[in-house]
Amino acid sequence: MATPANENDPRVKRTRQLLLQAFISLLEERHTIHSISVQEITERATVNRATFYAHFEDKYALLEVWMREKFHHVLESQFSTTSTLQRSTLHLLILAVFDFLALWQYHLKPADRQFVPFFEVALQQELQEVLLNWLKQVPLSVPVCQETGETTALVISWAIFGPAVQWSRGDQTITKDVMAHHVLAIVIAGLSPVVTVT
Incomplete structure (x- = not known):
């Protein structure tokens, strides 16, 4: 330990x-x-x-930190520190996740497929953290406790991450933009009990 x-x-x-x-x-x-x-x-x-x-x-903990940092730098390059939870930023975030996962799948070596679960956990956690930070900055529709905010960020992060993972592994017959549009609609609906996204 x-x-x-x-x-x-x-x-x-x-x-x-x-x-x-x-x-x-x-x-x-x-x-x-x-x-x-x-x-x-x-x-x-x-x-x-x-x-x-x-x-x-162990080595896997280092891998997790390395992957989170890579993803964090990608997001940092696309969003300013003052970015907030809006339809436009959510859309860009979804596209960034799709792009990152597609590129990662393309470069993933067969010998390294055993590490996929570590990478996926790291990326989802980084995404969850971004969403939680954005949620903390906006007025909420209803008063919520900290656990509700964290749960909301968790659920929304998986609502984005899950489809992006499936798309990056598949034949991608549906374009990234169409997928991102569908995911955005679901994410906004999922956020609606807590926050109004404009």
């Missing part, structure tokens, strides 16, 4: 970044995730194994 680390400590951030950069450089060389070991990551990052396990429970 990883020792809890203070994520606000600059030294912790630097070490985590070193480990992630070591993993990324190994991935660029090897092109497959399954062939990279914790030992190789720590050697490349010039830290010991104990340091690795102080930051990540």
